[in-house]
């Protein structure tokens with residue numbers, strides 16, 4: 186007698202959902218338990234792919250077959266040693282096999298330069314996130330996965346505590362898809378103004394979204410799972426955000442040269458140590474501070490013509506709009522709407538404190554070129570006077586990429602309820618709550634892929650029982 190066909194519904198066509206769907210489809214071909222896989226995504230086909238579709242997809246690996254020996258320790262220290270070490274240890278252990286699996290789908294990898302900084306080492310798929318979506322989608326379709334677009338998951342249906350279906354809405358039609366297993370891979374809640382406001386306070390709902398794909402992640406997956414008792418995890422006060430140029434029309438127009446100059450508010454005042462670390466050490470804090478604490482939710486990076494002497498400086502500017510430039514600080518202040526006296530006073534104090542040897546300046550690492558102790562707030566690296574016109578300014582606003590708070594999962598990507606796996610429910614990627622304090626750099630795409638694939642193995646194993 187042949188086994189009954191089981192149904193798996195995958196929610197979300199980003200890196201996590203595609204990796205899971207393909208992994209199940211590949212294994213199901215060899216299994217005695219037939220599994221019908223349907224991937225639903227709320228976006229139209231050409232937009233489905235969420236953040237993955239707009240991501241350069243830098244992956245924190247030393248090479249395609251190796252993570253750095255200190256991977257877990259470094260990731261953990263970026264998060265102030267909070268979170269679950271076993272999750273990141275599994276990530277490190279499975280990363281090489283997952284990347285080899287991607288390469289077998291026809292994805293090539295390079296070792297890219299990373300803005301201006303030297304480390305940590307990274308690999309990147311040629312074509313970035315879109316190449317991941319394209320290759321995995323093609324392979325999944327060939328392996329028999331059915332896709333439904335414009336199809337939003339709304340609710341998990343249970344019977345005696347077990348998942349039996351997913352209520353979906355596609356155009357005007359609402360229906361329940363029967364399911365023996367559901368894999369949630371539909372991202373965080375940054376696109377949901379109401380949830381953003383609830384977690385981060387007034388004004389959070391107006392925070393700019395960093396890419397067009399970011400808006401689709403509206404927390405429905407999280408809420409559906411919480412409604413049936415799933416546990417919350419991760420830092421619900423955490424988000425990944427970066428400073429971008431509000432004048433730009435291009436996606437993710439980040440401006441990451443600010444450590445090499447100063448950042449001021451509308452009154453021309455500095456408000457943090459711009460040289461506290463490489464840009465990925467300060468970008469989250471800065472973007473949040475600008476949005477929630479600065480007048481007009483805007484700040485200004487101020488530099489001078491020495492920017493043009495920094496090798497490859499353009500790599501750290503993704504805005505298509507050139508900086509405002511002026512021969513005097515007073516003109517620059519006027520162009521940007523900054524208080525001119527405030528800016529002049531700030532730069533005078535700053536320049537007077539830049540007493541180190543400017544020849545030590547090195548944009549690629551923390552160069553130790555600190556301003557002297559008279560400067561408040563301090564500037565710990567890259568402290569060169571701003572006195573070589575033309576003077577330059579970029580306006581900066583904070584833009585969110587994703588939230589940290591999400592579902593608790595074990596190292597097999599099973600969603601947890603009261604400390605035990607919730608039968609039939611799996612989750613991977615941004616929807617899971619494993620980040621605290623600050624997002625570990627270049628880990629998000631990797632964890633979506635690795636735990637998507639792991640979720641696939643768990644589904645096949647559990648359905649075969």
Ligand SMILES: Cc1cc2nc3c(=O)[nH]c(=O)nc-3n(C[C@H](O)[C@H](O)[C@H](O)COP(=O)(O)OP(=O)(O)OC[C@H]3O[C@@H](n4cnc5c(N)ncnc54)[C@H](O)[C@@H]3O)c2cc1C
Nearest residue numbers: 197199200201227234235236237240243338614615629630
């Ligand atoms: C501009 C940018 C740059 C980035 N750079 C990097 C980087 O260099 N390295 C790195 O590691 N990370 C980076 N990230 C983060 C990384 O890309 C994401 O964390 C990761 O791709 C998320 O994958 P995911 O599969 O979890 O979610 P997503 O890729 O966001 O996919 C979620 C999918 O779920 C769908 N969905 C949402 N709700 C529903 C619903 N109710 N029903 C059906 N479908 C739904 C969405 O439409 C979407 O297609 C970047 C992100 C952005 C935006």
